[in-house]
């Protein structure tokens with residue numbers, strides 16, 4: 001059999017993906033972004049072409065869509081749509097979060113699940129990739145409504161997950177409260193205390209120390225590694241951060257612990273700038289406890305102002321951490337950041353930077369960390385949570401954070417080494433994609449055509 005060239009092979013796989021998944025903009029963007037970097041790996045590994053690895057990798061092993069009926073506080077019946085995409089289990093049980101947000105659809109879940117395969121491979125934790133969620137909007141809902149929704153969601157999902165099959169966790173709109181309700185219903189239906197079936201649990205009942213902080217901390221550790229390699233540091237530098245949820249909050253915390261100054265936070269209503277640096281206590285109170293709008297932060301801090309609409313990327317800083325949602329940092333924002341002297345960008349969110357913006361950063365020599373590497377700290381700590389559950393043990397904070405730090409150093413090292421090996425030193429997009437792909441592809445190859 002004559003094999004096609006890597007370029008021709010990638011082109012034909014991409015065309016097939018586009019035809020088969022037409023209209024799924026987010027998934028196609030994520031697939032394109034990975035495939036476009038893999039020619040050098042395929043040139044080194046023609047056996048991956050021969051075994052049809054890519055054709056199999058872009059097709060989820062299983063996709064579930066289900067009805068989620070629940071009753072609101074006024075007694076009205078509501079119906080949402082639930083999703084779980086079990087993308088690839090070559091390295092271990094499916095692992096990936098649940099997102100509850102009105103923008104969730106199959107394309108979004110597939111893009112996140114696809115990214116998750118590579119991210120999880122980079123952590124070296126032996127977990128496969130999956131993702132799920134619902135178009136349910138928790139904002140403005142009472143705790144009782146959220147609980148009823150979570151119980152209904154789990155009543156269906158319970159049949160599809162398990163500590164050896166598929167282990168969901170949090171994402172946008174799913175935090176400790178939702179994981180608690182989901183776990184409670186799982187335990188009730190199965191009559192089993194299967195702690196390792198969900199991660200992000202409360203630390204008092206099976207959760208891991210530092211899991212809450214892990215994604216944000218990890219994105220900052222990754223930025224620190226990139227800067228260190230270039231002989232630079234976070235200390236003394238200004239940072240812009242988008243979002244004000246789990247990832248953004250703990251990215252801000254770590255930036256400040258490392259001597260940087262985080263100036264901004266945002267939500268869908270706009271952003272705040274605090275020239276003295278974000279006061280985390282106020283931010284956590286406003287967003288985490290009161291679940292209020294971000295403008296409330298500015299109302300409580302004289303050094304801060306609220307900008308309705310607009311973009312945090314307009315604020316001058318040397319470091320940028322997009323930590324809200326996909327495609328939130330476009331070419332125009334990238335140009336503004338570049339004009340203002342940005343030096344490093346580390347993606348706390350998944351695919352927050354558009355392809356055009358990534359190209360601009362890389363073209364200008366900015367250190368750019370793709371989400372599948374930079375935000376891998378969350379899922380890595382989830383895997384550590386699973387290990388602790390299996391061993392019925394509990395690590396303290398220091399051990400948990402130092403393991404996270406070590407994993408982020410390793411993810412950085414593996415990404416950088418692959419960028420060198422495949423001919424573009426310092427291109428972390430190519431490096432992360434290549435290192436992860438080789439790991440997954442090798443496992444798929446050895447497990448036969450399934």
Ligand SMILES: NC(=O)c1ccc[n+]([C@@H]2O[C@H](COP(=O)([O-])OP(=O)(O)OC[C@H]3O[C@@H](n4cnc5c(N)ncnc54)[C@H](O)[C@@H]3O)[C@@H](O)[C@H]2O)c1
Nearest residue numbers: 171172173215243244245246247267268324325349350378
């Ligand atoms: N939680 C994790 O462990 C984890 C791990 C890896 C990646 N991520 C990614 O990080 C990002 C943030 O997740 P999170 O866990 O912090 O969620 P969260 O629900 O705690 O916070 C989400 C934040 O993003 C903002 N946001 C969401 N949609 C927005 C929109 N359309 N416009 C403007 N702002 C918007 C929200 O206001 C909020 O501040 C997501 O891309 C998620 O996939 C999360």
